[in-house]
Amino acid sequence: MAKLKLGALEDDKPVKVTVELPAAVHRQLVAYADVLARETGKPVPDPAKLIAPMIERFMATDRAFGKARRGPGSRPPQP
Template identity: 45%
Template sequence: MTRISLADIADEKPVKLTVEMPAKLHRDLQAYCVALSQGAAAIPSPERVIPAMIERFIASDRSYARQRRKPPRS
């Protein structure tokens, strides 16, 4: 894995991204949002669910966590 250097990103303002994905993945994501709501009146939009999914994925990636714990190389 290459060294990741993002220390310069200081502000926490939301960043708008445009992402292309296959139509099947989008349909699966919409179905996931429906299942996530479990009968609630409001179904979350994919735009609201995707950031949480990515955060959870990064937090659960063990090899990435090991890489982050290593001291930086000079």
């Protein structure tokens, strides 16, 4: 089975945000929650809880965003 980009969800204090999703995106979110539950062995009671980690992962892996966030002329952090 392919490794998903998301792992088990962390328990963190949330900030309330209301968003409307297209029905097709919601169906995909529910399907993702089902696959994640099978892969991790932990049920995902509310597929909406996946939205924040998905956005977080997307932003963390978006190179253009990281470069723009560091600003012009800045260097990436050295290990």
